[in-house]
Amino acid sequence: MQFTEQFDVVVVGAGHAGCEAAMAAARMGLKTALYTLNVDLIAQMSCNPAIGGIAKGHLVREVDALGGIMGEITDAVGIQFRLLNTSRGPAVWSPRAQCDKQAYRLKMREVLESQSNLKIKQAEVADLIMEAGSGNDHVGTAALGRPAEQGSAAASATVEPDAALRVVGIKLRDGRTVAAQAVIITTGTFLNGLIHCGEQQYPAGRSGEPNAVLLGESLKNLGLRGCRLKTGTPPRLDGRSIDWSTFAEQPGDADPTPFSFRTKRVTHHDSQVPCYLAWTTPETHRIIRENVHRSPMYSGQIQSIGPRYCPSIEDKIVKFPDKEMHQLFLEPEGLNTHEIYVNGMSTSLPVEVQLAILKSIPGLESAEMLRPGYAIEYDSIDPTELERTLETRKIKGLFLAGQINGTSGYEEAACQGLMAGVNAALQVTQQPPLVLDRTEAYTAILIDDLISKGTNEPYRMFTSRAEFRLHLRIDNADRRLTPHGRRVGLISDEAWADFQAKQERLARMKKLLESSRLSPEMLVAITAPVGPDAFVRPAQQNFEALSSTLGQTLSQLLKRPEITIEQLVPALKALSPEFFTRESPVNSVTSVVSLPSQVRNELKSVETEIKYEGYLLQQQRAMERLKKSEQHSIPEWFDYRSVSGLSREMQEKLTTIRPRTIGQASRIPGVTPAAVSLVNVYIEIQARRREQTAALG
Numbered sequence: 001m002q003f004t005e006q007f008d009v010v011v012v013g014a015g016h017a018g019c020e021a022a023m024a025a026a027r028m029g030l031k032t033a034l035y036t037l038n039v040d041l042i043a044q045m046s047c048n049p050a051i052g053g054i055a056k057g058h059l060v061r062e063v064d065a066l067g068g069i070m071g072e073i074t075d076a077v078g079i080q081f082r083l084l085n086t087s088r089g090p091a092v093w094s095p096r097a098q099c100d101k102q103a104y105r106l107k108m109r110e111v112l113e114s115q116s117n118l119k120i121k122q123a124e125v126a127d128l129i130m131e132a133g134s135g136n137d138h139v140g141t142a143a144l145g146r147p148a149e150q151g152s153a154a155a156s157a158t159v160e161p162d163a164a165l166r167v168v169g170i171k172l173r174d175g176r177t178v179a180a181q182a183v184i185i186t187t188g189t190f191l192n193g194l195i196h197c198g199e200q201q202y203p204a205g206r207s208g209e210p211n212a213v214l215l216g217e218s219l220k221n222l223g224l225r226g227c228r229l230k231t232g233t234p235p236r237l238d239g240r241s242i243d244w245s246t247f248a249e250q251p252g253d254a255d256p257t258p259f260s261f262r263t264k265r266v267t268h269h270d271s272q273v274p275c276y277l278a279w280t281t282p283e284t285h286r287i288i289r290e291n292v293h294r295s296p297m298y299s300g301q302i303q304s305i306g307p308r309y310c311p312s313i314e315d316k317i318v319k320f321p322d323k324e325m326h327q328l329f330l331e332p333e334g335l336n337t338h339e340i341y342v343n344g345m346s347t348s349l350p351v352e353v354q355l356a357i358l359k360s361i362p363g364l365e366s367a368e369m370l371r372p373g374y375a376i377e378y379d380s381i382d383p384t385e386l387e388r389t390l391e392t393r394k395i396k397g398l399f400l401a402g403q404i405n406g407t408s409g410y411e412e413a414a415c416q417g418l419m420a421g422v423n424a425a426l427q428v429t430q431q432p433p434l435v436l437d438r439t440e441a442y443t444a445i446l447i448d449d450l451i452s453k454g455t456n457e458p459y460r461m462f463t464s465r466a467e468f469r470l471h472l473r474i475d476n477a478d479r480r481l482t483p484h485g486r487r488v489g490l491i492s493d494e495a496w497a498d499f500q501a502k503q504e505r506l507a508r509m510k511k512l513l514e515s516s517r518l519s520p521e522m523l524v525a526i527t528a529p530v531g532p533d534a535f536v537r538p539a540q541q542n543f544e545a546l547s548s549t550l551g552q553t554l555s556q557l558l559k560r561p562e563i564t565i566e567q568l569v570p571a572l573k574a575l576s577p578e579f580f581t582r583e584s585p586v587n588s589v590t591s592v593v594s595l596p597s598q599v600r601n602e603l604k605s606v607e608t609e610i611k612y613e614g615y616l617l618q619q620q621r622a623m624e625r626l627k628k629s630e631q632h633s634i635p636e637w638f639d640y641r642s643v644s645g646l647s648r649e650m651q652e653k654l655t656t657i658r659p660r661t662i663g664q665a666s667r668i669p670g671v672t673p674a675a676v677s678l679v680n681v682y683i684e685i686q687a688r689r690r691e692q693t694a695a696l697g
Helices: 016-027 056-066 070-077 101-113 213-221 282-294 313-319 351-359 410-428 442-453 477-488 493-515 520-527 531-535 539-549 554-558 565-575 597-611 613-631 648-657 662-666 673-696
Strands: 005-012 032-036 050-052 078-084 094-099 118-122 125-132 138-140 165-172 177-185 194-197 200-203 226-233 236-238 248-250 275-279 327-332 339-343 369-371 374-381 398-400
Touching: 005 016, 005 165, 005 410, 016 032, 016 101, 016 118, 016 177, 016 410, 050 056, 050 070, 050 410, 056 070, 056 094, 056 410, 056 442, 056 477, 070 078, 070 094, 070 101, 070 410, 094 101, 101 118, 125 177, 125 213, 138 165, 177 410, 213 374, 282 313, 282 351, 351 369, 398 410, 410 442, 410 477, 442 662, 477 493, 493 554, 493 565, 493 597, 520 539, 520 565, 539 554, 554 565, 554 597, 565 597, 597 613, 613 662, 648 673, 662 673
Parallel strands: 005 032, 005 177, 032 118, 177 398
Antiparallel strands: 050 094, 078 094, 125 138, 125 165, 165 177, 194 200, 194 374, 226 374, 236 339, 236 369, 248 275, 275 327, 327 339
């Protein structure tokens, strides 16, 4: 077959997964093409104009630590930044940023267009071109399981059912063919997308954009198990029609913590905008209850499953009838628009019902709805069809990332896109893949959950999904993952030098705290009520309480629950002035202890390592046990059906998912510890049988 163009890696879809995948492959030196239906809507924030949140902020930090771009884009266009969960332990602190929706899209396109080795193309991808077996015959997906007359890229070709398949390119709707050594599909909600708004339904990838029917049918021809999922979005309002005096203001942090480790100061540091809190009323609930039968979710019009942890407003009223009110957030969509996103009011009720709901909320009586909310159904692929690299098991060179794998959210998509892009590039250059384990990153937990357990509803990341979340904090994501990013070529020399300098600073500060003992002079310094620090360090009370600790190391002092590292700053400034005299960003706003956010965050990282040392060591031992089980691999030739004592249910689950390690097998739902032990024993038994057979042969 003659190809119109040739690339090393082709990425299909320019959402949050596609952008990370394309950038990663291009930065690693591969000739990369990014195909999208509309270049003006690259990285479109289809739903909430925000990045981060609980656990999602961890994912963005990890993407950044590996060399991805979502964090840097967010720092450039974020219009409100908040560090969430600070009243709890550091394991669950998560950054969140409200973004300028239009600016995010434009900034992402600017970054992509400035990247060498990367071409952005506007075209619809209609089919995948496959190479079957060891021959050179190139066929479209229709030749894999349907009659040739249904539209194959090689109409006369047929493929044996068990032939090894490799993707070698894509076919565009206009007939052009593009060669590629690896193809990454990141189509979001576009595969056979169907929008629902009340009784109305129509095909679309998202509101106002066509869906991808041809590619959806092509993927079905590959024989990959799929499912139908659903998500939704709330209405948007005209901010000029809202009575803002009714709502409680929710401002951003005075000195924002950037998402990217490479950002010194966020762009809109001094021009953040507030969000506002609103509440539903009994009248709101009455309107929804009386019209819930008109919701496609309850009328039977929608058969697929929506996100459990982002329910529609009608779902909240039906499933939590005892709650008298539900919280809503009014969030600006940008600095140059009056459009307001009503977070918490995702709905597919008819437009007139949505208007009635809005008018039942104090302050929104006169609100004008710019865009109604809607639900969308779309095709996804069962993620148990994937390897840990996000390559499909059945088709070599074909990678999937984002919502097509059953996840929800920009952040979940971005981390998958990055990993798919990296591993596609490594495969093309014949290098070992980058596979993270559950002890290293939330990204690895997400991928492991998907490939081991699958999902029948949109998967959302939570800190509770991590066994070792005290190790997987936002402050140490760079220490965990930046060496991996450097190895594969995503971390520049400048960023690597900054990373090493930071790790040296933290090590020196930790050593200083462990070796310095509390003296009378230090005690006076850290308990003196000076300026804005007074409420942090109540003088007389602290002095008397800490007098008994004289002679202890500062690290011992820091392990006391009532002591924070901010209280030790006066003593630390005298012991290590260079730690505090780094060049600060221009006009940096200082915290309550007169520290720029960069210095404060580094101190908090050291404090966490010291204060929770015992728990961290305990988790470290558990992590070592998990790593041992992950190192015990299950051979590809292993036959589960010949394992005596393994129930048919276990055989079916293990054969379907085909775990690569004993550790992964143990995490498959329904697979018991006894079954895992049997598999462990039979690996050796079947290996001996194979050796005996080979010797006889």
